[in-house]
Amino acid sequence: MTQFAYRARDRRGAMVSGVMTAESRDDLTQRLQVQGMNVLSVVRRSGGGGGLLNVQVFAPRITRKDIVFFANQLAVMVDTGVPLAEALDAIVQQSSNPTFQRVLARIAEDVESGETFSDALEKHPKHFNTMFVSLARSGEAAGNLGEMLTNVAEHLVEAQDTRRQVFGALAYPAFMITMAAVVVVVLLTVVLPKFTTIYAHKNAVLPAPTRVLLGVSTFCTTYWIPIVAVLVALVSGAVLFFRSTTGRRVADTLKLRLPLLGRVMQKYYMARSFRALGTMVTAGVPVMTALEIARTTATNSHFADIFDRAVEKVSQGEMLSDQFFCAEYIPVTTAQMVFAGEKAGRLGEVLLKVSSFANQDLKGAVKQMTTLLEPALIAVMGLFVGGVAISLLLPMFTINKVMR
Numbered sequence: 032m033t034q035f036a037y038r039a040r041d042r043r044g045a046m047v048s049g050v051m052t053a054e055s056r057d058d059l060t061q062r063l064q065v066q067g068m069n070v071l072s073v074v075r076r077s078g079g080g081g082g083l084l085n086v087q088v089f090a091p092r093i094t095r096k097d098i099v100f101f102a103n104q105l106a107v108m109v110d111t112g113v114p115l116a117e118a119l120d121a122i123v124q125q126s127s128n129p130t131f132q133r134v135l136a137r138i139a140e141d142v143e144s145g146e147t148f149s150d151a152l153e154k155h156p157k158h159f160n161t162m163f164v165s166l167a168r169s170g171e172a173a174g175n176l177g178e179m180l181t182n183v184a185e186h187l188v189e190a191q192d193t194r195r196q197v198f199g200a201l202a203y204p205a206f207m208i209t210m211a212a213v214v215v216v217v218l219l220t221v222v223l224p225k226f227t228t229i230y231a232h233k234n235a236v237l238p239a240p241t242r243v244l245l246g247v248s249t250f251c252t253t254y255w256i257p258i259v260a261v262l263v264a265l266v267s268g269a270v271l272f273f274r275s276t277t278g279r280r281v282a283d284t285l286k287l288r289l290p291l292l293g294r295v296m297q298k299y300y301m302a303r304s305f306r307a308l309g310t311m312v313t314a315g316v317p318v319m320t321a322l323e324i325a326r327t328t329a330t331n332s333h334f335a336d337i338f339d340r341a342v343e344k345v346s347q348g349e350m351l352s353d354q355f356f357c358a359e360y361i362p363v364t365t366a367q368m369v370f371a372g373e374k375a376g377r378l379g380e381v382l383l384k385v386s387s388f389a390n391q392d393l394k395g396a397v398k399q400m401t402t403l404l405e406p407a408l409i410a411v412m413g414l415f416v417g418g419v420a421i422s423l424l425l426p427m428f429t430i431n432k433v434m435r
Contacts, residue, residue: 033052033053033054033055035050035051035052035053035056035059035073035074036048036049036050036073036074036133036136037049037050037051037059037063037070037071037072037073037074038070038071038072038120038136038139038140039063039068039069039070039071040068040069040071041067041068042067042068047068048140056073056124059073060073071120071139071143072120072123072124072136072139073124074123074124074129074132074133074136091128091129091130092130093128093130093131093134093158094128095187095191097126097128097131098158098159098163098187099184099187099188099191100126101122101126101131101135102163102180102181102183102184102187103180103181103184104118104122104125105118105119105122105177105180106176106177106178106180106181106184107177108121108122109176109177109180110177110178115142115148115176116139116142116143119135119138119139119142120139122135123135123136123139131158134155134158137151137154137155138151138152138154138155141154147168147171148167148171148176149164149165149167149168149171152164152167160327161324161327162183162186162307162310162311162324162327162328163183165311165316165320165321165324166179166180166182166183166310166311166314166316167179167180167183169311169314169315169316170314172315173315179314182310182313182314183310186306186307186310189306189390190303190306193299193302193303193390193393194299196299196393196394196397197295197296197299197393197397200295200397200400200401201292203401203404203405203408204404204408207408207409207412208408208412211412211415211416214416215415215416215419218419218420218423219244219247219248219251219419220248220251220252222423223244223245223248223423224248224252227245227248237425237426238422238425238426240418240421240422240425241422241423241425241426243422244419244422244423279332280332283331283332283333284333286331287331287333287360291399291400291403291404292400294396294400295393295396295397295400296331297360298389298390298392298393298396299393300329300330300331300334300360301334301360301361301365301385301386301389302386302389302390302393303328303329303330304325304328304329304334304338305325305382305383305385305386305389306383306386306390307321307324307325307328308321308322308325308382309379309380309381309382309383309384309385309386310379310383311324311325311379312378312379312382313379313380313382313383314379318345318351318378319342319345319346322338322341322342322345322351323338323342325338326338326339326342333359333360334360337354337355337358337360337361340354340357341354341355350370350373351369351373351378352366352367352369352370352372352373355369356370365385365388365389368381368384368385369381369382369385
């Protein structure tokens with residue numbers, strides 16, 4: 032037997048909800064219909080069994096994929112004329128993520144109780160950000176909620192693709208560095224001591240590079256506890272520092288100024304923030320509101336400063352493009368395009384084009400970075416690991432003499 036949470040309307044039309052144990056959804060639906068209820072939704076509860084503790088220890092996370100699925104499905108159903116409440120109930124039953132089912136069920140209950148869809152979404156900021164809520168509110172006001180939800184889904188997909196490009200490019204260097212560190216640790220702690228034992232019994236003199244490496248190995252194996260403690264302290268201190276306001280500022284500066292990576296991250300932040308801004312302006316969200324929301328999507332403090340200044344100056348009657356002309360990390364050509372869009376009354380369209388251009392530049396920058404970084408990493412790691420390996424192999428050339 033399994034526990035199900037249900038929502039239904041009784042004979043008087045009043046909303047009824049509760050939890051019942053049944054063999055299946057169909058079984059529960061039939062039992063409720065026999066009682067004269069109009070079943071709206073039935074959701075399987077995690078854990079089941081009717082025990083004293085119905086707790087899901089490892090509840091599945093709500094992912095970006097779940098949000099995109101929800102926005103796309105709801106957009107299609109609303110566009111085809113399905114009432115919003117019925118569409119929400121249908122998606123609740125279709126969702127395969129029980130955590131997301133519970134969130135959607137609460138949203139559906141709020142909508143059926145008379146709240147607007149955007150207000151119901153606003154109660155779940157962890158899953159539906161300010162931009163999602165603002166576009167939904169704009170769609171409700173303009174009567175084109177389906178179109179707005181489609182815009183949200185497209186924005187989320189493009190943002191995910193952009194993020195995947197950047198972090199996919201950074202995964203290879205991280206893997207190479209990790210593997211090199213593992214190889215060096217194994218050589219120092221496992222392989223080198225075996226050579227040391229052989230030469231110690233024969234009173235042989237090790238080559239100078241091997242003696243240096245041996246000293247490092249002996250130090251690491253003798254004082255490994257203090258070394259680990261220091262490393263943990265350094266990592267913890269770095270984490271705490273970079274979580275502070277000053278530390279985040281330093282990290283954001285490094286992201287934009289490091290060779291190769293700086294150009295990639297600049298294009299990434301531009302594509303992300305301009306896409307959000309263009310999507311909202313095109314949807315009819317007021318420019319001031321769109322700028323404030325775009326500021327939250329700019330996860331780099333330097334780009335957040337640009338939008339903070341834009342909010343302040345635009346509220347005083349200045350043009351948005353003027354603020355981009357003064358911004359260090361926004362190219363002059365981009366500011367000129369925004370200026371032309373403002374003059375022509377096509378700001379939203381131009382912002383989306385700027386985002387598209389920045390995304391194309393990002394792809395080129397990522398390709399260039401990986402093209403230059405891969406051989407450089409191979410050369411550096413080869414010299415590093417190769418140096419350690421050669422230091423280990425030098426005694427091999429005299430091992431026969433030592434054994435005799």
